[in-house]
Amino acid sequence: MPALILGRLVLVEARRGGLAWLAAAALAAGIALSAFLTQLAITESRLLQAAVVAALLRISAVFLLAAQVVASVRREIDERRLELMLALPLSRTVQYLGRLAGFVALGAILAIVFALPLLLWAPPAAVVAWALSLAFELALVAAAALFFAMTLGQLVSALGATAGLYLLARSIGAIQAIAAGPLAEDTLVHGLARRAVDAVALLLPALDRVTRTEWLLYGTPDGRAYLSLLGGMLIYTALLAAAGIFDFARRAA
Amino acid sequence: MTRDERALRELPAWLWLALALALAVQLAWRVQEASPSVRAADLPPAPSAAALRLASFGEPEAAARVAMLYLQAFDYGGANASPYRRLDYGRLVDWLSAILALDPRSDYPLFAAARVYAENPDPAKSRLILEFIYREFFADPDRRWASLAHAALLAKHQLRDLPLARRYAAAVQRYARSPDVPLWARQMEVFILEDMNELDAARIMLGGMLASGAIRDADEARFLRQHLEELERRLASPSKR
Numbered sequence: 001m002p003a004l005i006l007g008r009l010v011l012v013e014a015r016r017g018g019l020a021w022l023a024a025a026a027l028a029a030g031i032a033l034s035a036f037l038t039q040l041a042i043t044e045s046r047l048l049q050a051a052v053v054a055a056l057l058r059i060s061a062v063f064l065l066a067a068q069v070v071a072s073v074r075r076e077i078d079e080r081r082l083e084l085m086l087a088l089p090l091s092r093t094v095q096y097l098g099r100l101a102g103f104v105a106l107g108a109i110l111a112i113v114f115a116l117p118l119l120l121w122a123p124p125a126a127v128v129a130w131a132l133s134l135a136f137e138l139a140l141v142a143a144a145a146l147f148f149a150m151t152l153g154q155l156v157s158a159l160g161a162t163a164g165l166y167l168l169a170r171s172i173g174a175i176q177a178i179a180a181g182p183l184a185e186d187t188l189v190h191g192l193a194r195r196a197v198d199a200v201a202l203l204l205p206a207l208d209r210v211t212r213t214e215w216l217l218y219g220t221p222d223g224r225a226y227l228s229l230l231g232g233m234l235i236y237t238a239l240l241a242a243a244g245i246f247d248f249a250r251r252a253a
Numbered sequence: 254m255t256r257d258e259r260a261l262r263e264l265p266a267w268l269w270l271a272l273a274l275a276l277a278v279q280l281a282w283r284v285q286e287a288s289p290s291v292r293a294a295d296l297p298p299a300p301s302a303a304a305l306r307l308a309s310f311g312e313p314e315a316a317a318r319v320a321m322l323y324l325q326a327f328d329y330g331g332a333n334a335s336p337y338r339r340l341d342y343g344r345l346v347d348w349l350s351a352i353l354a355l356d357p358r359s360d361y362p363l364f365a366a367a368r369v370y371a372e373n374p375d376p377a378k379s380r381l382i383l384e385f386i387y388r389e390f391f392a393d394p395d396r397r398w399a400s401l402a403h404a405a406l407l408a409k410h411q412l413r414d415l416p417l418a419r420r421y422a423a424a425v426q427r428y429a430r431s432p433d434v435p436l437w438a439r440q441m442e443v444f445i446l447e448d449m450n451e452l453d454a455a456r457i458m459l460g461g462m463l464a465s466g467a468i469r470d471a472d473e474a475r476f477l478r479q480h481l482e483e484l485e486r487r488l489a490s491p492s493k494r
Contacts, residue, residue: 040322043364048318055315170311178303208311217314218358 002090003098010072010102019068019106023113026060031117050121050216057114058134058211062141065110066162069103069145074155096245100146107138122216129220133211136233140205141166143240151247168200169207176201205236296327296340299347302354309355317356321365324348337370342378345370346385353389363389363400371407380417383408387421391428398429402438409445419445436473440480447484456484 014020033056034049041048076082085095115131122130144165148158179194210229215221221229300308309316327340337345349370353362363386371382383404390401405421408414422442429438440462446455459481463474 037322040325041318041361042325042369044318044359044361047314047359048322048361051312051315051318055312058312167310171307173311174303174307174309178307181303213312213314214356214358 002088003094003101006095006098007102007105010099011106013072014068014106017068017072019064022064023060023110026057026064027114027117030057030060034117034121046121047217050118051213053121054118054130054213054216057117058137061107061110061114061134061138062166065103065107065138066141066145066159066166068106069142070149070155070158070162073099073146073149074158077150092248092251093245096146096150096248097241100143100241100244103142103146104139107142108135111135111138118216125220126215129215129226130211130213133215133226133230133233136230136237137207137211140207140233140237140240143237143244147240147244147247150244150251165204166207169204171208172197172201172204173206173208206232296324296344296348298344299351302351305351305355313355314359317352317359318361320348320352320355321361324352325365325369337373337378338375340370340378342370342373342381346381349385350389357393358396360396360400363397367400367403367407371404372411376412379407379412383412383417383421387424390424394424394428395431395434398425398431398434398438401425402441405441405445409448415445415449419449436470436476440477443480452484452488456481456488459484 030053034053037048037052038045076085086092088095090098111131111134115127115134118127118130141162145158145162148161148165149155152158152161176197179190179197206229210233212221220226305316305320306313324345327337349362349366353359366382366386371379371386373379373382386397386400386404390397401421402425405418405425408421409418412418419442422445425434426439426442440459443455443459443462446452446458459477463477463481
């Protein structure tokens with residue numbers, strides 16, 4: 001399977017590039033932070049540790065994976081290795097999906113490793129739900145980073161676009177709530193702005209509803225709602241992959 | 254991760270010197286700067302719950318707890334003989350409300366309100382916090398009864414305001430229905446009524462609790478029955494009132 005070979009190459013590159021050390025540093029920072037927080041809390045010390053460490057590890061995993069994807073793809077393009085790959089008897093779809101599969105697998109490994117310390121403060125079932133959700137979230141991030149790295153010309157713009165999409169998707173729920181809040185004026189301009197925000201939300205994944213810290217603190221989510229959240233991530237990942245393949249197919253060799 | 258590099262000894266001396274000098278200047282600069290401290294600073298106005306939610310980037314539970322740690326740091330320290338005395342309690346209540354709105358299931362804001370901020374020696378400030386606890390209790394009585402029960406104790410012992418203590422105790426007794434609510438919390442109103450010398454009201458309330466079947470534990474029921482008999486004896490002999 002040529003696609004699997006491409007995926008394996010992605011994992012080998014991540015290992016040789018020192019990603020494991022960065023992941024270990026993020027884990028150490030999380031555990032050190034938890035030890036610090038427990039000195040400050042006057043109540044709910046276990047919940048405080050779980051909440052803050054989970055939030056830190058989640059954003060670390062996203063940043064590490066996005067940076068890895070963008071740097072790896074941009075290097076491949078800048079060193080003209082991509083052109084070499086295009087000369088191989090492999091369809092562009094297989095090449096694109098093979099890379100994406102490698103990055104998704106990398107995300108899954110990060111999700112498992114980053115979920116392990118949470119077992120110190122949260123029940124195993126909640127940690128499993130959190131880790132699986134993080135793996136799906138990282139798959140989406142990998143697809144977004146791959147799309148932007150292939151599409152945009154520069155490393156900084158690709159990283160910036162990935163971060164922008166991710167942060168907007170995580171805060172769009174709060175933005176919608178503010179736009180529809182009771183203090184909002186009932187004017188035509190405000191109505192239009194609110195509809196614009198709702199329209200933007202339709203184009204974004206619901207990242208504010210996945211990998212929830214509350215699962216670790218207050219119990220696992222309802223099964224059907226949970227599967228629906230994972231399904232939403234899968235659909236958006238497929239959309240990004242389709243957009244990426246579309247752009248890659250148009251690319252001149 | 255390996256890369257081709259020259260040996261350290263091959264670097265020119267001025268480069269070593271420049272690096273050491275830059276590091277020394279940085280350290281000296283930071284040493285002469287005052288370390289950031291919020292202990293003596295005024296508490297800024299609270300952000301709205303919506304603003305906090307936006308800033309949390311979808312992590313309201315973590316943001317709520319970090320905000321509590323931030324709030325805790327104000328006007329508190331080893332050299333402060335009376336912590337939180339200078340704190341603007343109007344702003345404090347706004348902060349606690351916003352944090353509680355961010356994660357309504359967290360016990361932290363109400364715990365800190367009841368156990369830390371309400372114990373302020375200034376009765377006006379203490380009352381402000383107690384009323385905040387009372388208001389927020391009704392949103393989730395089964396989760397928040399402990400803070401209101403503590404508020405009732407503070408109203409009774411610290412403020413010596415028995416009607417206020419009774420109001421809080423009555424709310425716990427009437428609205429907290431969870432089996433986790435212990436006997437002492439549920440019968441607090443009875444004891445406050447006794448302290449107010451309202452023995453008749455206390456007897457009626459205790460009798461009502463027993464008759465309603467709300468007390469399922471046999472030991473609890475026996476203890477309350479003994480207490481009811483004691484009350485009835487005291488009512489029968491007015492000299493002991």
